[in-house]
Amino acid sequence: MRWTTSSHGSPRLTGAVAWLDCEVHAEYDGGDHLIVRGDIRSLEAAPAARPLLYYRGRYTGLAEEAFGAS
Template identity: 50%
Template sequence: MTEHSDLSPKNLRHIPGHFASGLTVITAATKHGPAGFTCQPFSSVSLEPALVTFSPARTSSTWPLLRQAGRFTVNILPAEHQHLAAQFARSGADKFAGVGHSPSPLGNPVLDLALGWVDCELHQEYDGGDHTIVVAAVRALGARTDAEPLLFYKGSHVGVRSQAGALESVA
């Protein structure tokens, strides 16, 4: 095993990139219309109370809109729709162009193609350096069972094959 004491941004992206994480699109109904952004990582924090977390970049122009709304939906992306990760990562474009969605119980956009969704209200925010650590209270959730998750692993989008433990590139 190689040890790295170099804490450069390159190594801080590379080494933790060996841990696969799911990709999500965080959406909300804002006073300016539907808004959303691609975000990873996303994780469960607590079962009682039901809390989840994600970390938007401080440079995000979309997170402030969702924060102001106070409620949002985490859409878990399926492997076959990696284009949504790219579409919602862009700035200045109509991110919802051609993307079907329906309202969640809290009124936020649930993407029709989502593998699962978690409807949330903002619980707390913490300083996370160049990101904000968001903790959200879960209010409703749902999932499909007919698809595999989209993962981010070693800088690429990958999917999980039906064989246990195998990763395949979907790029």
């Protein structure tokens, strides 16, 4: 998997539709996992990219209307 480093030092996956660069603000015990709260330092989204969504047990996409297509 290819990645680059953000200006804040976080890894960014090459080809990602969007990314958030966060600084850890707090960590909480979630039982068998850890919940991390972050403060967003920067973000970016590829304007032409279509996201892949997981909803109600299956993968799907957004309707064309959601992208302002006519």
